[in-house]
Amino acid sequence: MKTLINSILVIATLAITGWLKMPFEQKLAEQMHELKLVPPRLTLEERSKLKQKAFIATYGSLRPTIAAFSSVQTTQYHSKQEWDKIENAFSEIVLLDPYNLYYWETASWHMAANAAANKKQDLSLTEVARKREFKKYIQKGKDIIEKGIKINPDNWKLLNLKARLLSNRYRNPNYHAAIKTYREILKTPNLSFHNTKNTEFVIQQCLLQIPEKHQEAYDNALRLFHSAPQYRKPTTQNAIFVGQNHPLNKVAKKMSINEIYGSPHDAYRILNIKWQNRKLGPPPYGIEKTIRLLENELKIPNNKRVFPTKPLSIKSTTTHIIAK
């Protein structure tokens, strides 16, 4: 009887103190979630996915530990090219340690790079199936990053990861979406100048990949060029040069070679590289002509020229043809 009364009194006290502490605890819990000091709560679906790990993981610090050791395990699946197992493992890992960029990056990389490339080369599949699987895994990689962004909306590095995948020329690029994503990064508060500069450059590179954005690419390059000396790099210099020679572009004032590149020597060096990589970007308007002019102006030896002068004598022409 005494124990029963004691038990009732204990429970009653716990209930009263529990009732009093509830609003205070809820407020503290909200503050801690806001500061991301505790991991986000798992939904019922996520709990069932994690099975017994869900319970173990609830105890402080065990979540990232389990996630870390599980991610080390995935290297075995990688070496055996077991992509579905990697996908399953990482879907658990990112639930366990959702604020860790490393897992989002590795998971999307496995899907969009490794699995996609592997499927593309899988000769056991038909050509149509290979293409379909290739696209499917790239999409899986994108979906993983999207999920990561939802959980970490303030982490610009995930946006960068998404934009990099969207602008990867070997992964079904979507340059419009990539530009949009890169521009979102620029809105990040307190983004360092180094990161702002890099993002501006990749936006410029993406603009150059979209033929209909010729005017925007030119205007953007001009804006960057005049905004800071750090932006006077080959990407912007070439974009200005090609842009002002583009037949459809509206050009207020054409800049001279020296204004763009600083000197004819630098212009020749940079344009030379651009010419070697001409297939990677937009049509190289005006470059061939300028290189020819600079080669003459700078008196580049014939054997070092991009466009060597053709021999005029009949004899040497014949020799040239024979040599060919």
Added chain:
Amino acid sequence: MATHNAQLELKKTSFISLNRIAVIAGHTFTQLVRMKVFYFLVAFVILIWATKQIIFPNETGGSGSPEQELRLLKSTGFAAMNIFSLLLALASTALLIPKDIEDRTLYTILCKPVPRLDYLLGKLAGVLLLILVSLFVMDLILSLFLHQKLSGMIAIHTEQLAARGIPKEAIQEYLARYEAHGVTANIHYATLTIFLKAMVIASIALLISTFSSSTLFTIIATLVILIIGLIVADAREYVINMAAIGQESKLVSTALAISILFPDLQFLSIEDGVIDGRTVPFSIMRQILIIALLYVATYVVLSWFAFRKKEF
């Protein structure tokens, strides 16, 4: 002389005495130390040393792997601290009263003018002192290994990044990111919350042990409360969400009962945030400390209430 006698009498019958508590705590601490519990520190050093050797693959070409290694070191350290302190809090507190009954020490103590509250507080303080000393040493070991790893990492990566032609500003940014995972006050805050968690668990075990006569039952019952304590935050949120839309059901009532009767142990786990390299504001620490101490105070008072007239 009369005054002296009166003072002595007052001392004898005083409700609580720090001296008495300290003596009992010291005795309990010595008793537990003799059980060679500190041997686990060797295991802790080996574990941390082994984790320090792990190098994460930098497969994606990103810069995440050095941070990942620091995270792993911290998370393994905190996980080990959590497990050790949980086991110590649970096992040693559950053993306290039954062992004293078995050794008949309890009768010797209680037949003297030692109030039962002093006895309980002394016993609990002894266990907590043991956990505190253990956590302090583990914190030192973890900080030392973390500092070593970070220093080595900074030296190597500064050179590597500079060799890759990365501008100074970007190198500074990388290093700042690594340093956020180094030895900061946040590491010690996390250790403190592990201690607070152990305090709450130990006081729950003490409360249960005043009711039960079996050590095993005390351990199991405390573990059950611990498990429920980990879902209290979810239950509370569910109740609040349901109350907001005016929905009532048996599930809501159960969730309400859980969130009222059981301690919320989730907010005592800031380690995850610290592992992520986040800063723990002092105001949050203060609130955590207040709630944890309130829990301990409640459970100790209730333990005393159940124990005060218990017959052996």
